Amino acid sequence: MTLPNPPSPRPVAAPLGLSLAIVVAIGLVEAALAHIAFATPPDIALGVVQKIFYFHVASAFAMLLFLVLGAGLSAIDLVAPSDRADAGARGALEVGALFGAILLVTGPLWARKSWGTWWTFEPRLTLSLLVELLALAVLMLRGLSSDAQLGRRAGAAMAVMAAPISLLIHLAVKLWGGNHPSVLQGGGVQSAAMRISFWLAVAGVLTLASALLALRYQQLRLDQRHRELELTFAAWQLRRTRTAGESS
Amino acid sequence: MSNAAAEIPTAGTTEARTVAAAGPRDLSAYKEEQIAGGDLAAAAYLLLWAIIGAYLWRTARRQAVAESALRALEGRLDAEFARAAAQAGRGDAAAAERAP
Structure with a gap:
């Protein structure tokens, strides 16, 4: 009887255009920073501190988009479990939480100057903090759970449940008012230069977030492939031992 | 107060x-x-890059660990493959000796 060959480590293909996405993201972010610093006038009322606005709002967009994407992929993973959906969901939630952290760090620095306080528990801020804490809780649940499958499914369910709260952040100003301005309808950008900076920052941050997600996705798939190979190898060793026992 | x-x-x-x-x-x-608005804006942009930099650093560390684990597995696979090939070779020789 001929023994089967050991499993071969098949490499995980890099997502198409990852390098290109990174180069484009860096270019857009650099262009946005240069435009914000040198070509955009300071706000008449708030002064220089308003320049936080561009990356603050872009980070909010990235947070919302990637947390909702993570929740969507988690829902797919719950209905039809697949390693690709799992890696995508985890990566998207991480990137969403990353930009949520940026949002919650840059916001108070701006608020200190414009509202006179670092933090206030008004609806949009409170919901943003809640969603960030939920995203971190999902990631911690997944990372620290002793039963990986249970952690994966419980984390996915929690991410799906948190998605409506993410959407409520967007509606919070309309529904409950509060100090926070409604950016796109509330006149957040007053001049053409400000609008260019704003959309450059949004494009740069979203491309950067996508590149980070692609990078993390590739890495999570590598981890999954490694675990899969370890299991196949263990099964192969067991079969070989049995075959050797039978032939002797 | x-x-x-x-x-x-x-x-x-x-x-x-x-x-x-x-x-x-x-x-x-x-x-x-x-606090000067310029200082707050500078702090915001510094913290922004610090957070992204920390995430990239952590991702690079995880990548290094994953690659190291895969290299170790590859080494174990090579060793097992060589051992299996040697055993198969011994089996063929024994069969040839038993053949009439």
């Missing part, structure tokens, strides 16, 4: 807007508390 501190108005409040109309008051503590 002292009485002096309690009277300090903060920007954006009704008290802050009516300070000028209310007449002369001691605003030295209020002025000292102000």
Whole structure:
């Protein structure tokens, strides 16, 4: 009887255009920073501190988009479990939480100057903090759970449940008012230069977030492939031992 | 909190807007508390890059660990493959000896 060959480590293909996405993201972010610093006038009322606005709002967009994407992929993973959906969901939630952290760090620095306080528990801020804490809780649940499958499914369910709260952040100003301005309808950008900076920052941050997600996705798939190979190898060793026992 | 501190108005409040109309008051503590907007904007952009940099650093570390684990597995696979090939070779030789 001929023994089967050991499993071969098949490499995980890099997502198409990852390098290109990174180069484009860096270019857009650099262009946005240069435009914000040198070509955009300071706000008449708030002064220089308003320049936080561009990356603050872009980070909010990235947070919302990637947390909702993570929740969507988690829902797919719950209905039809697949390693690709799992890696995508985890990566998207991480990137969403990353930009949520940026949002919650840059916001108070701006608020200190414009509202006179670092933090206030008004609806949009409170919901943003809640969603960030939920995203971190999902990631911690997944990372620290002793039963990986249970952690994966419980984390996915929690991410799906948190998605409506993410959407409520967007509606919070309309529904409950509060100090926070409604950016796109509330006149957040007053001049053409400000609008260019704003959309450059949004494009740069979203491309950067996508590149980070692609990078993390590739890495999570590598981890999954490694675990899969370890299991196949263990099964192969067991079969070989049995075959050797039978032939002797 | 002292009485002096309690009277300090903060920007954006009704008290802050009516300070000028209310007449002369001691605003030295209020002025000292102000942070320049440029400093806050610079801090925001520095923290932004610090957070992204920390995430990239952590991702690079995870990548290094994953690659190291895969290299170790590859080494174990090579060793097992060589051992299996040697055993198969011995089996073929024994079969050839037994053949009439």
